[in-house]
Structure formats: structure tokens, C-alpha cells
Amino acid sequence: MKHRHHIPMFFQVGGQRIDVNHVERCSDHTSMATASLAASEVQIAEYCCTDTKQNQESKTNSYYHELIHLILNSMGRNDLSNDEVFVCSFAGFLTEAMVTAEFEEIRTDMNKEMEDRIQALIGRD
Ligand SMILES: [Zn+2]
Secondary structure, eight states: OOOOOOOOSEEEETTEEEEEEEESSOTTSSOSEEEETTTTEEEEESEETTTEEOOHHHHHHHHHHHHHHHHHHHTTOHHHHTOHHHHHHHHHHHHHHHHTOOOOOOOOHHHHHHHHHHHHHTTOO
């Protein structure tokens, strides 16, 4: 079973490195996650509200949710970023697409060349 809930350690948005930090609670003590271009950081909370533990599926959704905020803010579209209904809906679709995505195994040119040679040696095209 492939791990479909990978959250990166860092990524770039508009040339700016954003670190992903897993924290016990976000700075505001209630959010599941927060994002700040100024702080170059996404915080993902282990706990939100009082003692509600955030599960992995929820963390993945929170990550994409905050990523969308950062992208929209970088685009200068604070109007869209401030629309939580829009961001929540977008994050739901993006999370679904990403956790159900299947990727081909990446082969380097060297591996391809080796495989072609092996195929030639054993008499196949
Ligand atoms: Zn939000």
C-alpha cells in the first residue's frame, strides 16, 4: 500500500522556501493548521481545539488547505484566500486528487539505457 498522505518537509511558492513544522498546537491554539508567507512557515497541529487529535487524513487536507492560502496570497489574490468556503472546497478536491493519484515509477536515462541493452541481449526489442 502506497503512502498517500505524504506531507513535505518544505516546498517553494513563488521562489520562497516554506517550511512545514509539525507542532503540538498552532500559535492560536485552535487551528488545525496555519500558514504565513511572512514567517515562511506552515504549522500543522497535532491537537486542535481542546484535546482533539488531528488524524493523518485531516493533516493532509490541512496541508493542502494552507498551500492554497499561500499560493493565492502569492498571486495577490487575498480576496480568494480570505474566502474560507472557497479554500475549503478547493482543498477538498485537491486532497482527493492527490491521495488517489497513481504515478509511474521514475526511471533515469541510465536505467532505461541499461534496460534497452538487456532487452537487446535477450533478443527483444
Ligand atoms: Zn483557511
